[in-house]
Structure formats: C-alpha cells, structure tokens
Amino acid sequence: MAIKIFIDQGHNPVNPNAGAEGNGLREQDITYSVGRILADLLNNNSAFEARLSRSSPTEILGTSNTSSLSTRTNAANAWGADYFISLHTNASTNASASGTEAYVFSRNSSAFGLAEDIVEQLTLITGLNDRGVFIRPSLYVLRKTSMPSVLVEMGFITNPGDASLMSNEPDLFALGIYNGILEYFNM
Secondary structure, three states, X not given: OOEEEEEEEOOEOOOOOEOOEEOOEEHHHHHHHHHHHXXXXXXXXXXXEEEEOOOOOOOOOOXXXXXXXXXXXXXXXXXXXOEEEEEXXXXXXXXXXXXXXXXXXXXXXXXXXXXXXXXXXXXXXXXXXXXXXXXXXXXXXXXXXXXXXXXXXXXXXXXXXXXXXXXXXXXXXXXXXXXXHHHHOOO
16 A cells, blocks of 8 residues: 655745745745655655645635644545655745754654655755754644654755755755655665
8 A cells, every 4th residue: 555645835825824935936836846746756656645735836725824734734634644744945034044954743753764864865965954853843734743744944945055956956855855755664
C-alpha cells in the first residue's frame, strides 16, 4: 500500500492567511509551485500517494487564519494521510538571514527524523545553510494533525539569494524534499 503524504502549500494567495513577502515575491506563490512539483515527484513513484492542500494558485482555504489552518489539517486527517508536510518560506528583518530549517511537534516522534532528512537533503541540493530542526508544539498544523507532521521553512524570502533560488528553481526545493523523504524511508 502506498505511503500517503499530504503536502500543505502554506498560506493563501490573499488574506485570510496570506504569507510573507520579500524581494518582490510572495510566499504563497513559492509554496504553491514547490508543492505541485513535489506532488508530481511523489505520485510518479508507486511507493507514494500525494495530495495537495491547494488545487490552484488562486484557491483560498477558509475565511480566517484559524479556519484556513483547520481546513488544511482536517483535509489531511480525513484522508488518513500517513505524513503531513507544510511548505513555507522564512522571513526576517535581517536580510542576511539565510538557510533551511524545519519544525516538528516533538523530538520523540517519527516527524523529527523525517524533518532531519528533509533539511539535510534540501541543503545538499540547494547549497543553503542547514539551520536545523526545532520543536514547536504551538504551531497549529503540527498540533492538529493526527499523523507525523513537518513544517519546512525552505529558505528566507527576505534574503535576496534564497528568494531568487526559491523563485527561479522551485524544482530544486521539491527534489530536495523528495530526496529527504526517500532517505527517511531508505529508498
């Protein structure tokens, strides 16, 4: 039976729950593109079945921040996903902040190992800094999912280099995450 992975393309195209902006780019556009490519990679491997939170770049989930987040987690829970991966871009007032990091609900979960493999493979393929894996039980998508869940901050949209790479080469980020998933499952 295929491993079911729900890919949450973080944020909506407009409020409620629009994402960060930087260097003329919008987080929700980057996460949408990377998510589509990642879903294709997973769905082309018979070991996996992937679903996306947003089926089009203009789709708006929910009518508030909370309902947007609950729509995403409820869809993954109802589908019976085995894993949940939420895609994001980081932001900082310091334009030199750079790199990839991930968040999980707790260290004592399979999500922690998956997050480590995703960050490792993302940094290998993109050349961005490995900022590590952090515990964030307060994040809605990590605490309201009934499966191991990882929130990936692929790079900083406020850093010109990170932003350019995410915008111009979303396939690298999708492939890095995919490679991390393969590594986690020893494939």
